[in-house]
Amino acid sequence: MARKIVYATRRERFxxxxxxxxxxxxxxxxxxxxxKCSNPNWHGHNFDLFVTIKGEPHPDTGYCMDLKALRxxxxxxxxxxxxxxxxxxxxxxxxxxxxxxxxxAIAIWEQLxxxxxxxxxxxxxxxxxETENNIVEYFGPVQ
Amino acid sequence: MARKIVYATRRERFxxxxxxxxxxxxxxxxxxxxxKCSNPNWHGHNFDLFVTIKGEPHPDTGYCMDLKALRxxxxxxxxxxxxxxxxxxxxxxxxxxxxxxxxxAIAIWEQLxxxxxxxxxxxxxxxxxETENNIVEYFGPVQ
Amino acid sequence: MARKIVYATRRERFxxxxxxxxxxxxxxxxxxxxxKCSNPNWHGHNFDLFVTIKGEPHPDTGYCMDLKALRxxxxxxxxxxxxxxxxxxxxxxxxxxxxxxxxxAIAIWEQLxxxxxxxxxxxxxxxxxETENNIVEYFGPVQ
Amino acid sequence: MARKIVYATRRERFxxxxxxxxxxxxxxxxxxxxxKCSNPNWHGHNFDLFVTIKGEPHPDTGYCMDLKALRxxxxxxxxxxxxxxxxxxxxxxxxxxxxxxxxxAIAIWEQLxxxxxxxxxxxxxxxxxETENNIVEYFGPVQ
Amino acid sequence: MARKIVYATRRERFxxxxxxxxxxxxxxxxxxxxxKCSNPNWHGHNFDLFVTIKGEPHPDTGYCMDLKALRxxxxxxxxxxxxxxxxxxxxxxxxxxxxxxxxxAIAIWEQLxxxxxxxxxxxxxxxxxETENNIVEYFGPVQ
Amino acid sequence: MARKIVYATRRERFxxxxxxxxxxxxxxxxxxxxxKCSNPNWHGHNFDLFVTIKGEPHPDTGYCMDLKALRxxxxxxxxxxxxxxxxxxxxxxxxxxxxxxxxxAIAIWEQLxxxxxxxxxxxxxxxxxETENNIVEYFGPVQ
Numbered sequence: 099m100a101r102k103i104v105y106a107t108r109r110e111r112f113x114x115x116x117x118x119x120x121x122x123x124x125x126x127x128x129x130x131x132x133x134k135c136s137n138p139n140w141h142g143h144n145f146d147l148f149v150t151i152k153g154e155p156h157p158d159t160g161y162c163m164d165l166k167a168l169r170x171x172x173x174x175x176x177x178x179x180x181x182x183x184x185x186x187x188x189x190x191x192x193x194x195x196x197x198x199x200x201x202x203a204i205a206i207w208e209q210l211x212x213x214x215x216x217x218x219x220x221x222x223x224x225x226x227x228e229t230e231n232n233i234v235e236y237f238g239p240v241q
Numbered sequence: 242m243a244r245k246i247v248y249a250t251r252r253e254r255f256x257x258x259x260x261x262x263x264x265x266x267x268x269x270x271x272x273x274x275x276x277k278c279s280n281p282n283w284h285g286h287n288f289d290l291f292v293t294i295k296g297e298p299h300p301d302t303g304y305c306m307d308l309k310a311l312r313x314x315x316x317x318x319x320x321x322x323x324x325x326x327x328x329x330x331x332x333x334x335x336x337x338x339x340x341x342x343x344x345x346a347i348a349i350w351e352q353l354x355x356x357x358x359x360x361x362x363x364x365x366x367x368x369x370x371e372t373e374n375n376i377v378e379y380f381g382p383v384q
Numbered sequence: 385m386a387r388k389i390v391y392a393t394r395r396e397r398f399x400x401x402x403x404x405x406x407x408x409x410x411x412x413x414x415x416x417x418x419x420k421c422s423n424p425n426w427h428g429h430n431f432d433l434f435v436t437i438k439g440e441p442h443p444d445t446g447y448c449m450d451l452k453a454l455r456x457x458x459x460x461x462x463x464x465x466x467x468x469x470x471x472x473x474x475x476x477x478x479x480x481x482x483x484x485x486x487x488x489a490i491a492i493w494e495q496l497x498x499x500x501x502x503x504x505x506x507x508x509x510x511x512x513x514e515t516e517n518n519i520v521e522y523f524g525p526v527q
Numbered sequence: 528m529a530r531k532i533v534y535a536t537r538r539e540r541f542x543x544x545x546x547x548x549x550x551x552x553x554x555x556x557x558x559x560x561x562x563k564c565s566n567p568n569w570h571g572h573n574f575d576l577f578v579t580i581k582g583e584p585h586p587d588t589g590y591c592m593d594l595k596a597l598r599x600x601x602x603x604x605x606x607x608x609x610x611x612x613x614x615x616x617x618x619x620x621x622x623x624x625x626x627x628x629x630x631x632a633i634a635i636w637e638q639l640x641x642x643x644x645x646x647x648x649x650x651x652x653x654x655x656x657e658t659e660n661n662i663v664e665y666f667g668p669v670q
Numbered sequence: 671m672a673r674k675i676v677y678a679t680r681r682e683r684f685x686x687x688x689x690x691x692x693x694x695x696x697x698x699x700x701x702x703x704x705x706k707c708s709n710p711n712w713h714g715h716n717f718d719l720f721v722t723i724k725g726e727p728h729p730d731t732g733y734c735m736d737l738k739a740l741r742x743x744x745x746x747x748x749x750x751x752x753x754x755x756x757x758x759x760x761x762x763x764x765x766x767x768x769x770x771x772x773x774x775a776i777a778i779w780e781q782l783x784x785x786x787x788x789x790x791x792x793x794x795x796x797x798x799x800e801t802e803n804n805i806v807e808y809f810g811p812v813q
Numbered sequence: 814m815a816r817k818i819v820y821a822t823r824r825e826r827f828x829x830x831x832x833x834x835x836x837x838x839x840x841x842x843x844x845x846x847x848x849k850c851s852n853p854n855w856h857g858h859n860f861d862l863f864v865t866i867k868g869e870p871h872p873d874t875g876y877c878m879d880l881k882a883l884r885x886x887x888x889x890x891x892x893x894x895x896x897x898x899x900x901x902x903x904x905x906x907x908x909x910x911x912x913x914x915x916x917x918a919i920a921i922w923e924q925l926x927x928x929x930x931x932x933x934x935x936x937x938x939x940x941x942x943e944t945e946n947n948i949v950e951y952f953g954p955v956q
Contacts, residue, residue: 100382104343107376113944115830115855120587131588133595134897140830141897142857144944148376158263159274160341165375166276182849182856198589200533229828229859232594233536233577239529243668247629250662256515258401258426277468283401284468285428287515291662301549302560303627308661309562325420325427372399372430386954390915393948406730417731419738434948444835445846446913451947452848484732486676518737519679519720525672542801544687544712563754569687570754571714573801611706611713658685658716692873703874705881770875772819804880805822805863811815 105222106161107150108168112181115142116197119186140184146227147176149210151219163219171217175209199228203236211238248365249304250293251311255324258285259340262329283327289370290319292353294362306362314360318352342371346379354381391508392447393436394454398467401428402483405472426470432513433462435496437505449505457503461495485514489522497524534651535590536579537597541610544571545626548615569613575656576605578639580648592648600646604638628657632665640667677794678733679722680740684753687714688769691758712756718799719748721782723791735791743789747781771800775808783810820937821876822865823883827896830857831912834901855899861942862891864925866934878934886932890924914943918951926953 117140118132128136135141149172153162180189185197191209195201203226214221225235260283261275271279278284292315296305323332328340334352338344346369357364368378403426404418414422421427435458439448466475471483477495481487489512500507511521546569547561557565564570578601582591608618614626620638624630632655643650654664689712690704700708707713721744725734752761757769763781767773775798786793797807832855833847843851850856864887868877894904900912906924910916918941929936940950 100384102347102379102382104346105378105380106343107378109374109376111944113856113858115857118589122587137897137899137903139899139902140855140857141828141899142830142855143828144859150378155341155343155347158265160261160339160344162343162377182852184852184854184856187854188852196589198584200535200584200591201589203533204531204584229826231538233538234591235534235536235579236531237534239531241529243670245633245665245668247632248664248666249629250664252660252662254515256427256429258428280468280470280474282470282473283426283428284399284470285401285426286399287430293664298627298629298633301551303547303625303630305629305663325423327423327425327427330425331423372397386956388919388951388954390918391950391952392915393950395946395948404732408730436950441913441915441919444837446833446911446916448915448949482732484727486678486727486734487732489676490674490727517681519681520734521677521679521722522674523677525674527672540801542713542715544714566754566756566760568756568759569712569714570685570756571687571712572685573716611709613709613711613713616711617709658683690875694873768875770870772821772870772877773875775819776817776870803824805824806877807820807822807865808817809820811817813815 101154103152104155104162105150105152106163106165106168107148108165108172110147110149110169110172110177111144112147112177113142113144114180114183114185115140116185117141118196118198120196140186143228145180147172147206148223148225148227149206150222150225151214152222153219163214163217167217168214168219171210171213175213176206199226199232199234200236202226203234207236207238244297246295247298247305248293248295249306249308249311250291251308251315253290253292253312253315253320254287255290255320256285256287257323257326257328258283259328260284261339261341263339283329286371288323290315290349291366291368291370292349293365293368294357295365296362306357306360310360311357311362314353314356318356319349342369342375342377343379345369346377350379350381388440389438390441390448391436391438392449392451392454393434394451394458396433396435396455396458396463397430398433398463399428399430400466400469400471401426402471403427404482404484406482426472429514431466433458433492434509434511434513435492436508436511437500438508439505449500449503453503454500454505457496457499461499462492485512485518485520486522488512489520493522493524531583532581533584533591534579534581535592535594535597536577537594537601539576539578539598539601539606540573541576541606542571542573543609543612543614544569545614546570547625547627549625569615572657574609576601576635577652577654577656578635579651579654580643581651582648592643592646596646597643597648600639600642604642605635628655628661628663629665631655632663636665636667674726675724676727676734677722677724678735678737678740679720680737680744682719682721682741682744682749683716684719684749685714685716686752686755686757687712688757689713690768690770692768712758715800717752719744719778720795720797720799721778722794722797723786724794725791735786735789739789740786740791743782743785747785748778771798771804771806772808774798775806779808779810817869818867819870819877820865820867821878821880821883822863823880823887825862825864825884825887825892826859827862827892828857828859829895829898829900830855831900832856833911833913835911855901858943860895862887862921863938863940863942864921865937865940866929867937868934878929878932882932883929883934886925886928890928891921914941914947914949915951917941918949922951922953 118135261278404421547564690707833850
């Protein structure tokens with residue numbers, strides 16, 4: 099029988115500092131590779147994070163997942179750890195990871211996949227706006 | 242031979258009242274489940290609806306489907322029925338359905354699939370913004 | 385000596401139901417005046433509220449007023465009372481007032497003026513988006 | 528082993544004139560088909576173009592592709608050719624093509640696919656907003 | 671006695687072609703002054719127009735002015751004349767006027783002032799977005 | 814004779830790091846006053862800056878001021894100095910100034926007033942979005 103799978107998305111926002119800097123490289127190579135994104139004293143962004151889960155609406159509630167519960171999971175595992183923080187220095191789950199928007203989206207996926215699954219839903223995608231012009235999206239690992 | 246399938250989207254907007262309330266439950270269970278969304282005297286939203294169809298552009302017009310024709314179908318089968326209405330009380334195609342955003346998107350799909358098909362196109366997805374933070378998307382039933 | 389007055393704005397959002405209905409009129413006159421805004425079973429909106437205060441930045445903090453404190457005042461006197469509510473039925477400070485966007489903005493001003501003044505700042509304006517197309521702004525009473 | 532494919536998007540904007548007009552038809556048929564979009568003296572739009580590439584983040588940079596490099600490719604092959612131009616008259620890669628939004632998105636894909644591939648990445652999609660209400664997306668030819 | 675003046679705004683949108691070109695100048699001077707805005711074959715924009723009126727809410731309706739009536743005035747005197755048109759060639763009230771955004775806003779004011787006054791309200795301002803980055807506002811002539 | 818004064822606005826964007834920290838206070842007082850805005854390792858924002866000038870459109874061009882010239886002034890005196898920088902450490906014109914949004918708007922005014930005046934126009938206002946919820950505006954010193 100056909101299943102009615104709905105994709106539900108919660109947007110959260112946070113403001114963080116970071117820089118792109120490869121410690122294996124000297125300053126010149128960092129600057130020529132990353133340009134102003136490697137400013138030694140950091141820069142920052144208002145990040146817009148869209149977390150999408152998928153599932154069938156429950157007959158009692160019409161919810162795939164209560165988006166307030168999703169918001170609480172995103173707060174606990176991501177937003178509370180990164181909001182008004184430095185992604186290079188302050189965030190446990192970014193330790194040792196170059197904080198490009200791409201790597202950051204992957205790391206957010208890895209933070210959220212298990213707790214969302216534990217709540218009975220499936221994580222579908224992480225979409226992250228670094229600016230209105232630069233956006234990344236990640237759907238989990240593929241074979 | 243390869244086909245050039247384009248996905249074309251029309252946005253429509255409407256303003257409606259609703260509440261989340263399960264008649265099989267008492268007030269306490271409704272409140273503990275749905276929180277302020279179960280306010281007995283209703284609340285409401287500006288809904289943003291994105292209807293996406295897919296097809297090959299016609300050689301004469303460059304259109305998959307005239308988006309003015311799509312707008313007219315969406316108006317007739319959805320917007321005219323829900324704009325400035327109460328989703329629980331006033332809308333024939335929501336009768337007996339918990340008006341969560343998820344169920345509402347499914348019901349909109351079921352309203353639009355046949356008339357869009359009758360116009361020679363395929364409905365691809367229904368995306369519905371309840372707020373800037375809460376969004377659902379539905380791509381039709383899957384096996 | 386010249387003073388450096390800055391205008392600082394906090395945006396808050398809420399979702400409410402309402403209808404435009406004049407009890408002194410019969411249904412026909414209500415419908416002909418207010419159109420679909422008078423739907424008996426209500427409709428609703430995502431309201432965007434911009435509250436602007438003015439003052440000189442404090443030398444210790446650089447703040448005219450801590451916008452978190454402003455947010456708390458707006459929550460206590462407005463948002464907590466109107467979010468997920470019915471403006472005609474559920475809101476003490478709208479009792480007996482036709483809930484047009486214009487009257488609503490005036491009423492919000494009257495709710496906020498005293499507590500903002502008590503915090504040492506001046507309220508400058510209330511701007512209220514009912515939809516992306518319909519917006520009102522109020523600057524307080526004038527002689 | 529599982530691969531971590533990220534989709535990265537660059538938004539670019541441009542302003543162009545066009546009209547929808549089929550030279551094989553007389554004026555009456557053009558007007559009845561395209562309505563005001565066939566105004567003989569043109570009309571125009573602010574187009575928002577979202578170009579999405581996909582790939583695995585490079586271990587040295589965390590980038591799938593430097594989005595500044597993507598911006599430069601989009602500028603060279605698309606934006607510089609269409610910004611403040613007439614799509615019917617001034618644009619080499621639209622010559623002989625009805626400038627519907629659908630055909631325009633396909634033509635942009637065909638402009639960008641090779642240079643993006645030459646830079647070592649894969650083009651995933653072209654998304655084009657003609658207005659806030661009319662949007663098309665193209666993912667390349669399918670079998 | 672203090673009066674409660676509210677400012678009410680209606681947003682309308684339209685898409686038009688134009689170019690900046692001074693007939694008293696040769697092509698070289700036009701190009702050096704206006705750059706790509708002087709492209710001989712035109713370019714175009716999605717214009718966002720915000721028309722603001724002011725007045726006291728009427729005790730019967732809570733309206734300064736029915737925004738549907740304002741929308742109809744704006745349609746009749748502005749939008750219907752400029753939407754999907756060429757500002758240099760097709761618009762009676764722009765005849766002989768350099769269609770810069772500044773002059774266009776003034777001309778829109780002059781179109782709307784009398785009919786809005788005839789409806790018993792005062793026009794307060796015309797705000798016009800040519801792009802998300804270029805915006806003009808006009809409040810009428812000053813002494 | 815009446816003058817037709819138009820207000821023209823240019824939006825520019827930049828991304829910067831900062832923290833709110835008063836060196837005259839200990840860490841506890843900084844934290845209790847500024848909360849997470851005082852995170853020692855910084856945080857950051859995408860700032861949206863709207864610079865508004867006023868003047869009469871020139872009869873030859875229809876411009877109050879060429880907005881490309883305004884953009885160049887804003888770039889030279891503000892954006893180039895703050896984009897991808899640390900407002901506390903890297904910006905000459907913010908040296909010794911608590912980088913609250915209020916003080917930052919005042920400092921930007923003071924950077925721009927003279928060069929805009931030198932170009933023959935008057936600066937009217939600086940509007941600065943720190944987030945979509947927190948906004949300040951400054952109109953220059955008043956008596």
